[in-house]
Amino acid sequence: MHELSITQNILNIVVEHAQRAEAQRVRAINLVVGDLTGFVDDSIQFYFDMLSPDTLAEGARLNIERVPAKVCCRSCGEQFSPQDYSWACPSCSAIGGDILSGREFRVESIEVE
Amino acid sequence: MKVSVVKDILSANDQLALQNKQLLDDAGVCVLNLMASPGSGKTSLILRTIDALRDRLRIGVIEGDIASTVDSDRVAAKSVPVVQINTGGQCHLDAPMVQRGLAQLPLTELDVLLIENVGNLVCPVDFRLGEDLNVVIASVPEGDDKPYKYPGIFVAVDAVVINKVDLMPYLRFDMTAFRELITGMNPDVTIFEVSCETGQGIDNWAEWVAKQRSAKLDK
Numbered sequence: 166m167h168e169l170s171i172t173q174n175i176l177n178i179v180v181e182h183a184q185r186a187e188a189q190r191v192r193a194i195n196l197v198v199g200d201l202t203g204f205v206d207d208s209i210q211f212y213f214d215m216l217s218p219d220t221l222a223e224g225a226r227l228n229i230e231r232v233p234a235k236v237c238c239r240s241c242g243e244q245f246s247p248q249d250y251s252w253a254c255p256s257c258s259a260i261g262g263d264i265l266s267g268r269e270f271r272v273e274s275i276e277v278e
Numbered sequence: 279m280k281v282s283v284v285k286d287i288l289s290a291n292d293q294l295a296l297q298n299k300q301l302l303d304d305a306g307v308c309v310l311n312l313m314a315s316p317g318s319g320k321t322s323l324i325l326r327t328i329d330a331l332r333d334r335l336r337i338g339v340i341e342g343d344i345a346s347t348v349d350s351d352r353v354a355a356k357s358v359p360v361v362q363i364n365t366g367g368q369c370h371l372d373a374p375m376v377q378r379g380l381a382q383l384p385l386t387e388l389d390v391l392l393i394e395n396v397g398n399l400v401c402p403v404d405f406r407l408g409e410d411l412n413v414v415i416a417s418v419p420e421g422d423d424k425p426y427k428y429p430g431i432f433v434a435v436d437a438v439v440i441n442k443v444d445l446m447p448y449l450r451f452d453m454t455a456f457r458e459l460i461t462g463m464n465p466d467v468t469i470f471e472v473s474c475e476t477g478q479g480i481d482n483w484a485e486w487v488a489k490q491r492s493a494k495l496d497k
Contacts, residue, residue, distance in 0.1 A: 167369050167401045171287060178285050186281045196287075201430040203400035234429065239465065247429070252462055261462025264433055270404070272283045 168205060172212035176222060178272045183221045188277030191222040195274045199232045201267035206231070225275075234267030291405055294373035298380060298408025305385035307338075308491035309393065311407055313431060314415035315424075316397030319441040321349045322474035323415055323483075324392050328356045330484035335389040335491060340379045342371040342396045349394065359383050370402040371395050380408075390491050399428040403435070411490055417441040418449055422456040425463060432460055437468045439483060444473040 175196070183191050198204050206229045217223050233246045240259035252261045286292065302309050314320050321341075328337050338359040341350040350362035361379040363371065376393065383391070393409065395402040403412065412435045416424055419442060425432040432438070438460055446453070457469055468486060472479035 170368070170372070174287050174290055177290070178283065178287065182281055182283050182285075186279070188279075188281070201433065202404055203430060204404075252426075252429075252459060259462070260458055261465070263465075268430075268434075270288060271286045274280055274282050274284070276280050278279065 167203075168208040169212050171204065172209050172216055175209070175272060176213070176216050176220060179222050179225070179275055180220055182272075182275055183277050186277055188221060191225040191275050191277050193226040193228055193276040194222065194272065195276075196227065196229045197232060197269045197271050197273045198229055199267040199269040200234045201264070202270050204270060230273070232266050232269050235265045236262035237265055238262045288404065288406075291373045294377060295406035295408045298373055298377055299410075301380060302385065302391065302408055302410075305388065306495060307385055307388045307391050308487075308494045309391045309407075309409045309411070310487065310490075311393050311395060311402075311409035311412045312415060313395045313399070313402045313412065313435070314397060314417075315399050315420060318397070318415045318417040318420060319474050320394045320397065320415055321352055323439060323441060323472070324353060324394060325356060326472075326474050326477065326480045327392065327484055327487060328353070328358055330480055331390070331488060332356075332358075335488060336387055338383050338385075338388040338391045340371075340376065340383070340391065340393045342375070342394055344368070344396060359388070365396060369396055369398050369400070370405050371407055372405045373407055376407045390487060399424070399431050403431040410494055411436045413437045413439060415439045415441055416456075418443055418445045418451045422452045422459075425456070425459050429463060432467075433463045435464070435467060437470065437486070439470045439472055441472055441474055443471045443478060444476045 235246050237244050238254040241257040243254050243256040339353045341362045347362045350360045353360040361382045363375050363379050414431050414435045470483045
């Protein structure tokens with residue numbers, strides 16, 4: 166449900182930057198979404214198709230780059246991606262680590278003409 | 279032509295959250311954003327916290343729910359200022375909603391504001407409200423595997439309150455493994471084991487809340 170207001174935010178950002186670039190239309194939108202955020206690709210696409218008509222971004226392709234969660238082990242410094250049931254370091258078995266990536270949620274760039 | 283944007287999608291919300299924070303900082307109110315799944319005991323913890331601290335601190339409450347005033351009615355019975363926000367279907371509170379809620383509270387007469395977010399372990403954590411501290415309440419019947427399923431919230435909070443520990447003898451819940459996992463994901467987190475039913479552990483939790491408020495005033 167929350168993807169509706171989120172997608173409106175995305176559209177606002179995109180249209181603002183497209184206008185600033187004096188674009189006629191937006192061909193593609195590149196998003197970066199971390200796996201530790203609660204945002205679902207299909208849902209963003211669904212609301213985008215609903216909200217974008219009659220804007221500069223109508224018909225734009227939505228490219229969503231997912232960023233896996235990655236942590237750095239505090240015991241041995243190994244960098245790894247936690248898998249479903251294991252936050253244990255594959256190298257030394259310590260649990261968890263400092264989060265390096267996975268919390269991204271941004272509009273990276275747009276392709277306009 | 280490619281146009282670089284690099285803009286956080288939640289920046290509009292974040293900015294409004296900063297405004298809320300400024301307002302609350304000026305009034306000297308320490309704000310806790312309480313998140314949890316439905317039925318974990320958010321409202322019960324709020325009621326217990328009010329009882330434990332009411333002689334020392336002036337507490338206000340914002341109740342976020344999709345619908346109804348059931349929770350705010352329970353809080354209002356404690357004679358503390360409370361605002362109910364019905365999100366009308368939205369699964370989390372956001373900064374604009376909290377801003378409207380703050381306008382209805384006597385902020386200069388408060389020391390601590392407890393915000394009960396909508397029951398949900400997924401998206402509330404992504405939306406800043408203007409809080410000082412984020413807290414997730416987990417309860418024993420939910421099982422000890424929740425951090426695996428909802429890592430996003432467990433890595434982002436300042437404290438985890440494990441409620442309903444009085445049910446431990448009846449349920450399979452590995453407290454040691456649970457604590458080890460949370461601490462691994464989030465080494466700075468403070469963990470409390472409480473029962474809002476029996477009152478076990480509430481004093482420790484309430485003491486921590488009071489300490490957070492003092493720490494904020496000292497800053």
